[in-house]
Amino acid sequence: MLAGRTGTENVVIRGARVLDPVEGIDATVDVRVDGGVIAQIGSGLDTNEHRVIEAAGLTLAPAFVDPHVHLRTPGREDEETIASGTAAAAAGGYCAILAIPNTDPVVDDTEVLRGLRARAADEANIPVGFLAAITKGQEGAELTEMGALADAGAAGFTDDGRPVATAGVMRRALQYNAITGRTIAVHCEEQSLTRGGHAHAGQVAAELGLGAWPSLGESLMVARDLDLAGDTGQAIHLMHLSARESVDHLRRALAAGVRASAEATPHHLCLTEEAVRTLDPNLKMNPPLRGTGDRAALVEAVRDGTIAAIATDHAPHSPEEKDVPFEAAPFGVTGLETAFSALYTNLVEPGLLPLETVLERMSAGPAAIFGLARPRIAVGAPANLTLIDTNASWRVKPSAFRSRSLNSWLLGKRLRGRVKLTIAAGRTVFEL
Amino acid sequence: MTDLRVVGGDLLPPAGGRRHLLTVADLTKDEVERLLATARSFAHSQERDNKKLPTLRGRLILNVFYESSTRTSSSFELAAKRLSADTMTLKSIGSSVDKGESLKDTALTLSAYDPDVIVLRHPEVGAAGYVARVTEARVVNAGDGKHQHPTQALLDLYTMLQACGRLAGLQVAIVGDVAHSRVARSLLQALRLVGADAVLVGPPALLPDGLGPATHEIAAIADADVIYVLRMQKERMLPGANFVPSLREYTARWGITPERVRPGQRVMHPGPMNRGVEIDARVADSDASLVVDQVRSGLVVRMAVLYDLLTTGPVAVETAVGVA
Numbered sequence: 242m243l244a245g246r247t248g249t250e251n252v253v254i255r256g257a258r259v260l261d262p263v264e265g266i267d268a269t270v271d272v273r274v275d276g277g278v279i280a281q282i283g284s285g286l287d288t289n290e291h292r293v294i295e296a297a298g299l300t301l302a303p304a305f306v307d308p309h310v311h312l313r314t315p316g317r318e319d320e321e322t323i324a325s326g327t328a329a330a331a332a333g334g335y336c337a338i339l340a341i342p343n344t345d346p347v348v349d350d351t352e353v354l355r356g357l358r359a360r361a362a363d364e365a366n367i368p369v370g371f372l373a374a375i376t377k378g379q380e381g382a383e384l385t386e387m388g389a390l391a392d393a394g395a396a397g398f399t400d401d402g403r404p405v406a407t408a409g410v411m412r413r414a415l416q417y418n419a420i421t422g423r424t425i426a427v428h429c430e431e432q433s434l435t436r437g438g439h440a441h442a443g444q445v446a447a448e449l450g451l452g453a454w455p456s457l458g459e460s461l462m463v464a465r466d467l468d469l470a471g472d473t474g475q476a477i478h479l480m481h482l483s484a485r486e487s488v489d490h491l492r493r494a495l496a497a498g499v500r501a502s503a504e505a506t507p508h509h510l511c512l513t514e515e516a517v518r519t520l521d522p523n524l525k526m527n528p529p530l531r532g533t534g535d536r537a538a539l540v541e542a543v544r545d546g547t548i549a550a551i552a553t554d555h556a557p558h559s560p561e562e563k564d565v566p567f568e569a570a571p572f573g574v575t576g577l578e579t580a581f582s583a584l585y586t587n588l589v590e591p592g593l594l595p596l597e598t599v600l601e602r603m604s605a606g607p608a609a610i611f612g613l614a615r616p617r618i619a620v621g622a623p624a625n626l627t628l629i630d631t632n633a634s635w636r637v638k639p640s641a642f643r644s645r646s647l648n649s650w651l652l653g654k655r656l657r658g659r660v661k662l663t664i665a666a667g668r669t670v671f672e673l
Numbered sequence: 674m675t676d677l678r679v680v681g682g683d684l685l686p687p688a689g690g691r692r693h694l695l696t697v698a699d700l701t702k703d704e705v706e707r708l709l710a711t712a713r714s715f716a717h718s719q720e721r722d723n724k725k726l727p728t729l730r731g732r733l734i735l736n737v738f739y740e741s742s743t744r745t746s747s748s749f750e751l752a753a754k755r756l757s758a759d760t761m762t763l764k765s766i767g768s769s770v771d772k773g774e775s776l777k778d779t780a781l782t783l784s785a786y787d788p789d790v791i792v793l794r795h796p797e798v799g800a801a802g803y804v805a806r807v808t809e810a811r812v813v814n815a816g817d818g819k820h821q822h823p824t825q826a827l828l829d830l831y832t833m834l835q836a837c838g839r840l841a842g843l844q845v846a847i848v849g850d851v852a853h854s855r856v857a858r859s860l861l862q863a864l865r866l867v868g869a870d871a872v873l874v875g876p877p878a879l880l881p882d883g884l885g886p887a888t889h890e891i892a893a894i895a896d897a898d899v900i901y902v903l904r905m906q907k908e909r910m911l912p913g914a915n916f917v918p919s920l921r922e923y924t925a926r927w928g929i930t931p932e933r934v935r936p937g938q939r940v941m942h943p944g945p946m947n948r949g950v951e952i953d954a955r956v957a958d959s960d961a962s963l964v965v966d967q968v969r970s971g972l973v974v975r976m977a978v979l980y981d982l983l984t985t986g987p988v989a990v991e992t993a994v995g996v997a
Binding site for chain 1: 775776798799800802803817818819820821853854855858881882884
């Protein structure tokens, strides 16, 4: 399902805290990679004339998987390309990403999909999977040829950016998807409740006079899609959850045996509607930042595993689109390069989430949802590794971004914790 | 981000920084009182034959209006002229905005003239703050979407103070389409600042949560000293949004008719009025109406705001009078 190069790196990473919560490793040991594959884990390893990375004081973890990235290709290569987006991902510690098909043209036929996969095989800095649309043109009316798209390598299906507005079409998509074995991911938005909305329907939007985008606009659709998944017996993945009510629906559905999963973004986990008071267009996203109770519910759901994945919803926009007053700006912020540091600074250091949980939700969690091989630190596994300096303190500067776009909510902010090195599919793809 | 917050700072200068008037939230009670006092001193000057003051001679004040306006644009222009400033008014119709020029490019183009103040009206929340960020001028927000219209709130306070003799403890009922009203948002903050009480009255879907006491019962206006009537902003209503079933139903339930105004109450409206919709013509033309006073207040309050922005240091009222 993933397209991209693999490598045959020979390297020894010496003296890091090796932390793979799923494998149950937390020890200060060496890791030797032979030909792109983890060959040995232990103390005082023979370097075999490999390159040696002295990593004392650093943390070595399975590299991250982002199931929700807008690569903007084809159509808006001024905002992001396969090369720039995957370079940004590599710098963020990722070894695999899934690209969203709301491009121009939409990835809704095998020709577009094959073209993207061929380009990724040459240009991508880390492996990329391409999701295909659920409906043609993401118009919510006619199903795409999901079988043929899956055969051509679609990593899953989504109409993200828009909901599948009618229940009947969504039900047919779930039923038919039984033949593909891929995951359907949904952007939950009841547009009759969100039209004209720019910010969460809470205190801040009321005071600032911003058009309201209520929690119900999400949770109503979450409830519908969970019921449809239950009814059809098919799996569904809920993208970028933002509202407490959505989490409540998800909990009930999981308890009832519905095959559901969900993701949350770093910005929804770290911020609330209060941040919008600055009217910075880089704090405008869909769904919007919500209240403190919503944020707490998301963090709790990530902690207990109800939300199994953290996804950036990396959404590059050009300066001429974002350098405008708040209401004129499009939704979306970038996130690949800052995700770990944002989560470490705002959730791990203050004690809201354990480091192990963040690492798992950024890697094994999303991989499992989309049926991707789990990045792991184990002998015989392909080297998908990220080396992190949890003591680093750095300021987010425009010059540091590998993404072609700069619409980050963290510009100018000081963060703690930084990715120093990324190995993806046996290749060193980033080194600070 | 952080620099936006600095720009959104109050009327008093941060050390070495520029001053703006972007929202009422940025003002302190003392600053409001100082502005109202300055406006009163200017009102005296407007009773003379020669109404022009030399105070802002050589200064350039640009009025940039992306939305239609009668009262606000004319009173800013006249306020600037009465203070001897040079002034130009640019409307989006007939300018390069018509040709799709971005707000950034328009702002940068106009700032090439080194304006001292840009007065901006724009349909989008945050537009004034945005222009404050991308230009070197001081910016006065003359309305940004549904967000703020701070000089309207100041002129309303001034009008209430003149008519009622006090602001602290004054009871104000704000009636109508609060949801879409920057006037209501600004006025609510201003009333809170000076210790007046406000109740919001209108159709349920037009009363957002979180702005203070609110009711759909029109009877709630009975206790008010001032009934502040908002315009039913038809142009802001998306088709089929169904905030109210019809204007006729609105008028029947929430229209301010002579029967609903008790003796002694004063009625205000920011204009333009839809006579026969939110306000009965008999009320608009009655002695209870302060609508014309509001327009008069607008001139002197905007003179005070421009004066305050362009003179450094705390403004002593005597200085303003002395200039006259």
